[in-house]
Amino acid sequence: MRIKDDTVMAAPVQAVWSVISDPERVLGYMSGVTRWAIAGDIPAGLGARYRMLFRIGAAEVGGLIEVVEFSAPYEFAWTSITGLDQRGRWRLREAPGGRTKVELRLAYGIAGAGISGWVAEHIAAPSVSRHVRQTLRQLGRLVEHEQLRERAARRRAGARGS
Amino acid sequence: MAQADTTRSSRRNGHEPAAAVDDPGASPPRSSSLVDKAWRGLGGIVQRRIPRADLDERDPDFIREQLPLFWLFSSIWFRGEVRGLGNIPDEGPVLLVGNHSGGNMIPDTMVFTVAFSTYFGVERAFYQLAHNLVLSIPGLSWLRKFGKVAASPNNARKALSSGAALLVYPGGDYEVHRPSWQGNRVDFGGRKGFIHLALEQEVPIVPVVAIGGQETALFLTRGERLARLLALDRLLRLKVLPISLSLPWIVNVGDFGHIPLPAKITIETLPAIDLRAEFGPDPDVDEIYDHLMRLMQDALDALAAERRFPVLG
Numbered sequence: 435m436r437i438k439d440d441t442v443m444a445a446p447v448q449a450v451w452s453v454i455s456d457p458e459r460v461l462g463y464m465s466g467v468t469r470w471a472i473a474g475d476i477p478a479g480l481g482a483r484y485r486m487l488f489r490i491g492a493a494e495v496g497g498l499i500e501v502v503e504f505s506a507p508y509e510f511a512w513t514s515i516t517g518l519d520q521r522g523r524w525r526l527r528e529a530p531g532g533r534t535k536v537e538l539r540l541a542y543g544i545a546g547a548g549i550s551g552w553v554a555e556h557i558a559a560p561s562v563s564r565h566v567r568q569t570l571r572q573l574g575r576l577v578e579h580e581q582l583r584e585r586a587a588r589r590r591a592g593a594r595g596s
Numbered sequence: 597m598a599q600a601d602t603t604r605s606s607r608r609n610g611h612e613p614a615a616a617v618d619d620p621g622a623s624p625p626r627s628s629s630l631v632d633k634a635w636r637g638l639g640g641i642v643q644r645r646i647p648r649a650d651l652d653e654r655d656p657d658f659i660r661e662q663l664p665l666f667w668l669f670s671s672i673w674f675r676g677e678v679r680g681l682g683n684i685p686d687e688g689p690v691l692l693v694g695n696h697s698g699g700n701m702i703p704d705t706m707v708f709t710v711a712f713s714t715y716f717g718v719e720r721a722f723y724q725l726a727h728n729l730v731l732s733i734p735g736l737s738w739l740r741k742f743g744k745v746a747a748s749p750n751n752a753r754k755a756l757s758s759g760a761a762l763l764v765y766p767g768g769d770y771e772v773h774r775p776s777w778q779g780n781r782v783d784f785g786g787r788k789g790f791i792h793l794a795l796e797q798e799v800p801i802v803p804v805v806a807i808g809g810q811e812t813a814l815f816l817t818r819g820e821r822l823a824r825l826l827a828l829d830r831l832l833r834l835k836v837l838p839i840s841l842s843l844p845w846i847v848n849v850g851d852f853g854h855i856p857l858p859a860k861i862t863i864e865t866l867p868a869i870d871l872r873a874e875f876g877p878d879p880d881v882d883e884i885y886d887h888l889m890r891l892m893q894d895a896l897d898a899l900a901a902e903r904r905f906p907v908l909g
Contacts, residue, residue, distance in 0.1 A: 491671030492678065492707060493714040516717050546657075547664045554664035557672070 435555040437563050440537035441570045445577045447526050447534045451507030453577055454524050457484060463576050465568035466561075468494055480504040483515070488565075490558050496520075519543050536573065538566055651758055655741040656718040662742075663713060670710045673858045674703055674808070675909065678711035680865035686716075689756045689799045690868065693790055695782045695892060696765035696772040697809025699840060700730065700851045704806040707861045708763070709742060721760035725752060727769055728833055733852075749789060756797040763804070766790045772809075773818045773838035773851065779810030780900040782892045784885075791871070791881050791888075800868040803888060805895040807863075811907050812856035813842035819849075860909025862902070864895050 443450060453459055457478055460470040469487040476482040480501055487496040497517015503509050510524040525537040540562065544551045670676040684690060697704055705724060712722055725747035731739065743760075745751045747768065755762045765771065766784040774783055782805070794801050819837035828834040841847060842854035875884055903909055 487715065491667060492674070492676030493667055493670065493711045494681070495667075495714045497717050516719060517714070544660065544664055546661045548661070550665035550668060551661075554668050557668065 435543060435559050435562075436539070436541045437559065437566055438537060438539040439563070439566045439570055440535060441574055442529050443534050443536055443574045443577050444531075445534055445581045446532055447507045447528050449581060450526055450534045450536055450573070450577050451510075453573065453580075454510055454526075455479075455504070455506065457482070460486075463569060463572040465572060466490065466565035469496070473498060484512075490561055519545055536570060538570055540566060650740075651721075651723065651745070651755060651760070653740040654721065654723065654743040658738070658741040659713055659718045659743075662738075663710060663718070666706055666710045667714070670707045670861075673856075674707055674861040675858075676707035676711070676861045676863070678708060678863045678865070680867075681711060681715045683865045683867045684712075684716075684761070684802050685800065685868055687720075689759050689797065690761045690802055691756065691790065691794045691797075691799050692761060692763040692802050692804050692865075693888070694763060694765050694804035695784075695806060695896065696767050697779065697806060698812045698856060699772060699809075699815060699838065699842070699854065701812065701854060701856045702772070702809075703812055703856055703859075703861055704809045704863065705763070705765075708804060708806070708863055711863070712761070712763075716761075721755075721758065722763070723755040723760050724763040725765070749793065752790075752793050753797065756793070756799055764790050769834060769836050770818065773815060773836050773840075774810065775817060776810050776813075776815045779815075780807065780896055782889060782896055784889070788881050788885050791884050794871055795879065795881075798872070800870050801888070802868045803866040803892050803895070805864045805866065805892050805899065806861060807896060807899040807903065808859045808861040808909065811859035813840045813848070813854055815840045857907055859907045860903075862899055862909065864899060866891060866895055 453463070455478060457470060457472055461467060464470070466488050467486060468489050469485060471485045472482070473485045474481075474483040478501075480503070482501045482504075484499050484501075485497070486499055487494040495518045498515040499512045499520070499522075500515055501510070501512050503511035503523075508526050512520075512522050514520045520540065520542040522541075523537075523539040525539070527535045527537075529535045542562070543555050547554070684692070694704070694708070696702070709722070709724065716722070721743070723743040723745055726739065726744040728746050730736065731744060731746050745755065747764070752762060752764065766787040766789070767782075768787070770785040770787075771783045774781070790801075816839045818835075819839050820835060823829055823834055823837040826837065828837060837849065838851050839847070839849050840851060840854070842851075843857075844855060848854050869888075871879055871884060875887075
């Protein structure tokens with residue numbers, strides 16, 4: 435099952451990238467995610483591994499994932515090593531007015547699970563879609579709020595300077 | 597000959613065959629009647645059908661492929677909710693001790709097994725002790741691939757010493773068939789073997805408290821007297837012959853399967869208890885038992901207080 439959604443955020447691409455590439459901040463905006471723990475020697479970047487869990491229905495599903503693409507500040511992709519088969523991708527692109535188009539893609543399933551796997555994927559899809567949408571909203575709020583605070587801090591510093 | 601076979605197969609499966617002989621409540625041997633011979637024959641068949649306790653039968657790939665099906669049941673039919681899995685140590689052997697509900701359909705075990713397997717991954721060895729009769733029913737051999745092994749101290753030791761997580765239900769058939777109006781009561785029937793096991797193996801105990809299972813049918817009575825009368829305790833290790841109102845039988849005697857009502861199952865995993873750290877180097881088993889009972893009953897009372905309606909949750 436593939437799910438994707440996108441939005442435009444009022445923040446430069448670098449500001450969005452600094453949030454999504456920081457594993458310490460994932461729980462602050464990723465809806466439904468209950469665990470995102472560093473699992474290995476590389477805390478962030480290409481090859482970093484995380485143990486992640488995502489609440490869906492009666493269980494927290496997920497497993498060990500690895501970052502397989504890390505092209506700052508545009509592409510961040512991961513794939514599963516154990517647990518639920520999944521691929522995820524953040525795709526950031528500059529938009530007019532110093533804004534950023536942010537796209538989140540998720541593909542998931544369980545190979546070999548047959549008809550029950552197919553049914554489970556489709557039953558879970560609306561809930562996963564809601565979480566993807568909510569994640570983008572929360573990330574947008576977080577990033578735009580930080581932008582506002584930065585601008586306010588600059589204004590205050592400018593006023594003190596003059 | 598049947599007795600000899602029974603003894604041999606009992607040992608093979610990790611059971612001590614002397615249990616029936618030592619049981620003071622067991623009826624004296626009656627070898628003459630045809631009915632008695634038939635019962636002994638049935639007991640022998642069941643004992644022979646109990647599979648060899650082989651931990652290697654657990655199959656992570658099989659579990660992984662079946663998880664979506666059980667996730668569907670767990671999420672849609674039982675609206676399962678499992679909390680506090682983070683209280684289980686991330687690695688190493690651990691004894692998970694649960695209260696058991698729902699008759700022989702064991703919905704709480706299914707909901708918990710799905711949640712445990714997705715949380716820790718199917719790669720983490722996880723076994724569940726099950727009643728002999730469950731493992732001997734034809735067509736249920738796949739349960740062994742999920743990590744079910746016949747309930748016995750030897751099998752429990754084997755699982756824990758291999759470094760696995762082990763789920764036990766000390767109340768077993770006694771607790772699982774309690775009347776529905778006692779659904780919110782933890783009742784191990786005074787069974788304390790699991791505490792000796794945890795002390796001997798030096799593993800922490802994690803209490804697992806579940807609610808909702810006893811609402812999947814209207815359980816009327818355990819039928820202990822009936823089980824004794826029919827000598828089921830001696831022949832099949834069954835202390836009960838439960839009677840319930842359930843689908844599709846309406847009146848269900850023995851509970852050889854039923855369609856469970858879609859009751860909401862909620863499970864709370866409590867913090868791990870290191871018995872020697874908490875109760876001293878030479879702990880009193882009765883004190884630990886009383887403490888655990890209080891702890892689990894309090895948690896069950898809290899879960900019961902959250903429920904507004906039977907079945908709906």
